[in-house]
Amino acid sequence: MQGRMITTVTELGSAPVFRKEFSLSSGDVSRATLRISSLGVHEARINGKPVGPDVLSPGWTSYEHRLRYVTHDVTALLGESNTLTVLVGNGWYRGRLGFMGGRAFYGDRLGVIAALEIDYADGSTQVIATDETWSADNSDVIADDLYHGQTIDARQRTELRTWHLRTRELDFDTSLLTPYIGPVVTRHEAIAPVSVSASPSGRTLVDFGQNLVGWVRFTVTGPAGSEIRIRHAEVLEDGELGTRPLRDAQATDRFILSGGSDFFEPTLTFHGFRYAEVSGWPADVPLSLEAVVVHSDLRRTGDFACSDELLNQLHRNVVWSTRGNFLDLPTDCPQRNERLGWTGDLAVFAPTAAYLFDTSAFLADWLADLAAEQSAADGLVPFVIPDILKYQGSPPDFPDPDSTAFWSDAAVWVPWTLWQAYGDRTILERQYPSMVAHVRRVGTLLSPSGVWDGSFQFGDWLDPDAPADNPAKAKADPGVVATAAYHRSLLLVAATATLLGNTADADEFSALASRTRDAFHAAYVSADGVVHSDCTTAYTLAIEFDLLDPSLRETAGRRLAELVAASGYRVSTGFAGTPYILDALTRTGHLDAAYRLLTERECPSWLYPVTMGATTIWERWDSMLPDGSINPGEMTSFNHYALGAVADWMHRTVGGINALAPGYARVRIAPRPGGGLTWARAGLDTPHGRIEVSWRLAGDGSVAADVTLPEGVTGVLSLPGQPDREL
Structure with missing residues (x-):
């Protein structure tokens, strides 16, 4: 890019606007291309019109290693005389970040870099690039922060x-500077309120009917200098806005009126909310506003429906949590003072996300940051990507963190998921050094007995039986969880090495996987098949991560089913066990137990939040208690996708769509009815075309299925009670 990064000479009291006037130097324009990036988030306009649909660009990357730029075709926006303006807000670069306080970790000056290249029909070229000839001024945005909100003073327009x-x-x-690998963030649909009411204290509450991520926009006329204030939250408590889960995030936008007709849209921030509390609205003006849904521009690829409407709502909740948290990077939550790219959340959720949306480029972009951060940290995969914690220090209850099971395993599990989902080995080639660096680093952390039990672990995080103030205190021994996860990563890296023709690596990691399996048995599996901790997560991981021989696997499956029944078919697993327990039950012949666990409605269960009116996936099984009060723990969110990883089982086992080859080049259609379901359907856009499956129970209990495969894709149809059929 030919431009220079520029900033204002003096710090302004508002988000700065940079400006350049220019005239065309020749005749007809054949093409005009703007490449632009910023330190902070920007909005560019030519002659008052947006250069593209994106918002919050260039997003959040590991700025020390890579800063993305956006490319726009702006040919249609040019006239004889032109003005290019760029508004720059704090965004992730200079705004508040993280749950321990602090801001401006990357730098204290906002800046913009841009180059507008104009190609003329006569073969000449004109370049308008950022340099010190550009001017600047204050904007109408007098405050902006991702956590706290935005203040717009229309009198400054x-x-x-x-x-x-x-x-x-x-x-x-x-x-x-690097081009985007993944999609930009854009506006999606606008949602009208479903109700406007007064709270017990007399405050005006607007309910949009859906927990979403974005902002509120409106047009209003009122007295000059008067202020409308909009505060956002996900839930109500005692009829009032439930803001305690936000911690110290203000999540409040302020709008100062000019006295004329003012349009307001706070595009330099975002909020996670279903409810908005509005104050200061002019008394003689009808309340009229809409919520704008904002997230990365991902194409929806997979769908699912069945005869149980509660399960359908659960699936819709998973979709909405994916949308809300896939805003430029995969975050844990979109509302409180956090919104970080936690690696563990994505490690378990990636298969679900890759079915619901085309995440190939989106996650490849995030993995580029992971590899950059990991390389700078001697092979250590941080808890969050981008790694803001390195500037803040780790929380006090995370002593001397190093590589951590499930969280650091994202370096291996996510690329493998993308390979399985899309069949493009480029992602494995690009991420292979990162994958290898992870398993080799963990190899240095093993105890003399060969298990991974000597360093900090999140373990089976958020086990429902753990204390509310100590979510890591789970039933499953952390060493069991970590060693099982390491074994899985070794198997996947060995398979990747084989695929890429790295024979020596494949032999090395296969041998290490075998030794780790033996060490797991010696340390954690008794002769009669009891896995140490004797809890659901311990058996689940031993089964699903291929740590048990067939005879012991059958024994472990029986014990797992016993424990599930003893829990009353309520969820007893945390972060590590929950994504895999239904598969472990199904694999060992306990499909009925899997369905009973899935369809249980009492807390803790997947359907309990649905019965409480949830429209997204909660962070805790009991983020809201049965009496309608918010969980008293310091950490709770109503929009976390991790526990929604159960949708992967729903797609494969209820819907019946399974990949037999990467990218669904060959498939297994194997629906397994249960749980009182009478029908289900699933559809998936694959790199080869659309796969569709629908099945229905007949009166005699047999299953009839309709299957559509793309041309050139083969598969196997497996229905209960019928011989397998080649498709």
Whole structure:
């Protein structure tokens, strides 16, 4: 890019607007291309019109290693005389980040870098690039922060700006600039309120009927200088806005009126909310506003429905939590003072996400940051990507963190998931050094007995039996969880090495996987098949991560089913066990127990939040208690996708769509009815075309299925009580 990173000479009291006027230097324009990036988030306009549909660009990457730029075709926006303006807000670069306080971790000056290349029909080219000839001025955005919200003063809007402020060049390494791998963030649908009511204290509450991520926009006329304030939250408690889960995030937008007709849209922030509390609205003006849904521009690929409407709502909740948390990067939650790219959440959820949406480029972009952060940390995969915790220090209850099971395993599990989902080995080739670095680093952390039990672990995080203030205190021994996860990563890295032709690596990691399996048996499996901790997660991981021989697997499956029944078919697993327990039950012949666990409605269960009116997946099984009060723990969210990983089982076992080859080049259609379901259907857009399956129970209990496969895709149809059929 030919431009220079520029900033204002003096710090402004608002989000700065950079400006350049120019005229066309030749005749007809054949093409005009704008490449632009910023330190902070930007909005660019040519002659007052947006250059593209994106918002919050260039998003959040590991800025020390890579800064993305956006490319826009702006041919249609140019005239003889033109004005290019760029508004820059704090965003992730200079705004508040993390749950331990602090801001401006990457730098204290906002900046913009851009180059507009205009190609003319006569073969000439004109370049308008950022440099010190650009001017700047204040904007109508007098405060902006991702956590706290945005303040817009409509009185500051004027076409009579002096543009007297000079700019200067910032010291910036342009080699950090890189094009987007994944999609930009865009607006999606707008949602009208389902109700407007008064709270017990007399406050005006707007319910949009859906927990979403984005902002509220509206047009209003009122007295000059008066202020409308909109505060956001996901739930109500005692009829009032439930803001305690936000911790210290204000999640409040403020709008100061000009006295005329004002349109407001706070696009330099975002909120996770279903409810908005509105104050200061002009008394003589009808309340009229809408919520705008914002997330990365992902194409929906997979769907699912069945005869149980509660399961359908559960699935819709998974979809909405994916949308809300796939905003430029895969975050844990979109509402409180956190919104970080926790690796463990994605490690278990990636298969579900890859079915619901085309996440190939989106997650490849995030994995590029993971590899960069990991390389700078001597092979250690941080808890969050981008790694903001390295600037803040780890929380006090995370002593001397190093590689951590499930969380650091994202370096292996996510690329493998993308390979299985899309069949493009490029992702494995790109991420292979990162995958290898992870398992080799963990190899240095093993105890003399060969198990991974000597360093900090999250373990079976958020076990429902753990204390509310100590979510890591699970029933499953952390060493069992960590060693099982390491074994899985070794198997996947060995398979990747084989696929890529790295024979020596394949032999090395296969041998290490075998030794780890033996060590797991010696340390954690008794002769009669009892797995240490004797709890659901311990048996689940031993079964699903291939740590048991067939005879012991059958024994473990029986014990797992006993424990599930003893729990009253309520969930007894945490972060590690929950994504895999239904598969472990199904694999060992306990399909009925899997369905009973899935369809249980009492807390803790997947359907309990649905019965409580949830429209997204909760962080805790009991984020809201049965009496309607919010969980008293310091950490609770009503929009976390991790526990929604159960949808992967629903797609494969209820819907019946299973990949037999990467990218669904060959498939197994194997629906397994149960749980009182009478029909189900599933559809998936694959790289080869659309797969559709629908099945229905006949009066005699037999299953009739309709299957559509793309041309060139073969498969196996497996229905209960019938011989397998080649498709």
